[in-house]
Amino acid sequence: MSERQRIVVIGGVACGPKAAARARRMDPNAEITIIEQGSALSYAGCGMPYYIKGTVSEMRELMCTPVGTPRNASFFRNVKNIEVYTRTRAVSIDREHKLVRAVNLETGEQYEFPYDKLVLATGGYSVMPPIPGIRLDYVFGLREPRNASAIRDAISSGSIKRVVIVGGGLIGLEMSEALVERGLEVDVVEMMPHVLPGLLDVETAAFLTKHIVAKGVNVYTGEKVIRLEGDLGAVNRVITEKRELPADMVLIAVGVRPRSDLAREAGLEIGPHGGILVNEWMQTSDPDIYAGGDCVENKHLITGEWAYAPLGSTANKHGRVIGTNIAGGDEVFPGILGTAIVKVFDYNVGRTGLTEQEARQRGYNVVTCLAPGPDKPHYYPTAQTLLIKLIADADTRRLLGIQAVGPGEADKRVDVAATALRFKATVDDVATLDLTYAPPYSQALDNLIHAANIVRNKIDGLAESISPQEVKAKMDRGDDFILLDVRSPAEYEAVRIEDPRVRLIPLGRLRPSLDDLPRDKEIIPFCKISLRGYEAYRILKGAGFTNVRFMDGGIVAWPYELKQGA
Template sequence: IEKGDIVSYGACGLPFYLSGEFDDISELIKTPVGVTRDVNFFKAVKGVEVKVNHEAVDIDRKNKRLKIKDLATGQEEEIPYDKLVIATGSNPVKPPIPGIDLQGIHTLKDIHDGTTIKQAIAESKKKKVVIVGAGMIGMECIEPFVEAGFEVNIVEKLPFVLPTFLDEEMSLLIMKHLASKGVRLFCGEGVKEFVGNKDGRVAKVITEGSEIEADLVILAIGFRPNLELAKKAGLEIGNFGIKVDPFLRTSDPDIYAGGDCVEAHNLVTGEKFYAPIGSTANKHGRVIADNLVGRNSMFRGVTGTGIVKIMGLNVARTGITEAYARQKGYDVITCINPGPDRPHFIKENKPIIIKLIVDSYSGRILGMQALGEGDVFARINTAAALISQGCTIDDVMNVDMAYSPPFSPAMDNLIVAANIIQNKRDGLARSYSPIALKKKLDAGEDFVILDVRTPAEVEAMRLPYENVVYIPLGKVRERADELPRDKEIVCMCKISLRGYEAVRILLSKGFEMDRLAFLDGGVLAWPYEKIVT
């Protein structure tokens, strides 16, 4: 029973239709060999009768009957069932903001939204768009508009982009990248009003701090589960969706539920949360189908894994962020590890930055974030597998990862990140994250930043602070006495491998551990001011 007129489509491909990755939107409802998944397909191939433009309006659980309504004629009928599956999905969030129903304001949820927005892009005269919400869908919508010559404005109520997906220091790197591409960011500003012109079309977006001209607005604030049918049937509803057990049964054992309408089980924290994504919905379908025919399948939960492409940057996360981990009471060790995704001598190597979050007590991996032009996909999936099995950083070293120079360094970036955390855990060195070091700088603390890069590197890029001292790593041992022993020294380089080595050299020269640290991620992961020549 399908309320709409399309049976099955790949909604996650909609931003790529807008960008011109493919021209025919019907590709989203076809199989890989070009067969359209319509009513006839499901009848002939799957043996399933599909009723489109029919809405399920009521469930009589006692008599096991489903009332449906033909939306074309208004006629209602009842269908008996032995088992029932609810897959009502989600709806885009549309808050009660004045002017939200003006023409030119769109959400991106289904095929019809895609065709409407594509046409609006072509017909736009001012070429000015405001994307409200800097989550994954909002970020995926940037590139189609940039490529179409639009002035792109991002409005996000929280202080940085992807605010529930990444930690701030990783998000700031994306924000710098977007700014370099001409994207205007209005973070920390909620929308107060949409103002229309005399024709009833959006002309301006009023935020808490700005007025932005626009003839197109994309609402990408998020989604809420569609729970009306389940609530009406008296099924148990959790804080984030329909409650289901590991077999995806609802509180009624003869009714299953899956996809965006159910709450998810977080394998890291054990909590329930909302994690709508097409990959999980497909897995739910498999598990429910197995159980309908007596195969007794279970779905353990998810680690919140996701990946998005943002103007040439690959951005991914699995597990929980450092901020959320601390909020939940975890004592964590983190690291930021930049590096090439393949050896430097492979021409196709590209940079990536990994942030790893680990429980300091058990060593269990709680989360990982990765971004860069290089391959973050393989690393995030490996981390997701490790996290889902409750693995520790010590387990990472024992994973027999494939190696050949065209694909990865001999010590994969994920293994190196685990090694850095091991070094911190075992007391070999202390570090500061970029955010922590920036706070020290802003507070005017009296300490030294020791930059151990080569003169050529320093000439090309340096930090704009008066407390920076330059001594190449190869000279640190012989020039150690030039450094103060009564001040804290924070060592750094391009990625802070040499920064760590400088700490070890200074320790061997009698400097005290509590006055030595290195900068996590070095200048490559520094999201603040830099002087580039």
């Protein structure tokens, strides 16, 4: 190693600048160089949908420090004493001689950068599926500032009226809101059975989809795009397996893949998802080469498996760990839980840990609940509904995951659950957490604690439930059962499930009416959120009814058509 350590960072968006800045604070004498193939540095890519929407007025706001200083090459040179080469692509790594070879994309000039420690922060790239018409004009991905500027300029031209978004993931749903707010008609096409696949389960996804559709977006799930068609070189139609959709613009948002070619060509170990494999210290299979951000895979803290979850929050954590370690420190990054949150119109959508599907695939004895309710006491003016799905292992009682969807405050509950998951908490631990309480902030028993108690009841044999999706399937099959609505007559008249198997018996009249209910049929009680539904379940079980389950989540979690009014 040279007397002054030479640190070369490939990638200048999130992890790279963070690693370089941290290394500079740790080692004031190091020679630090950032190589970035784009023209923009250290920009807030997650803010681009809000720039397109107009919430963020200028692109430069995504490229500045909190006090308005542009994070450009001059900033890094003058403030951080870090050399930056923009519009410069690293083309190869010579591990034997510790050299990075690069080329200036504008002049063709070639460079060699010797290093003692190398950081790969090459990020990811938007997947552009190989479908006919993908290269027509007005077909966009959204990964870089130039994409966001092009989309916003096209919308501002006034020629765009209808947009088809291919992909119902995080970016697709964020953009559906942005485009509707800009006055456009929007269709979302998702090839998987529901939106946010891999992030939400079917119940929470259905609850979210109902809200998106109510906001005017057409959502087509389980449907694959076959081709894009156009006129005079510009897209004007999207052809799916089932329909033809007119489109003045198409946004491709089918996911992100790690940009790991440089590492692969250098002989570094690559993981099952195509990302660079790193240890706890963020070292690759070459101990002098570190990697972080969207180009790497992480260990999942629950399963221990390699996972790919490209998020700006994770990239910045990686950068700090890398910067510490390349400057002689000793810091580890243990792994991820897949914690994520997104705003979709009026709903907050958060999740962490495993979905029910993921947990079952890994052999857990899964128990879940759907727990809707106000995020503050019902009497408090700003109380908003939040639907929580909790996933746990019945054998160990360990919390496995959470999903929170609705206008209520999802982030608080998901963040608390992520902390609990990090320390392998059980649902009993969660139920007794000493959380803050006052009416402006939460209920006396927070939504998360309430959900944990429901799961505890199920594990302890005090509750058996059925999901709204399972109830609907029973209806569609023509099963003979009683769907027992225990709400008040006024609630029933206002909104109800229209089906001949529905029977209204308000909870206060249930005990005197037990003899009117058949004991040879399954009875499924429910109410608005199934708190009274659970009470009815306990009454029926106590009276000797054996074939009883309450409907998880009640009518609030029912994503299907409801009859309103008389």
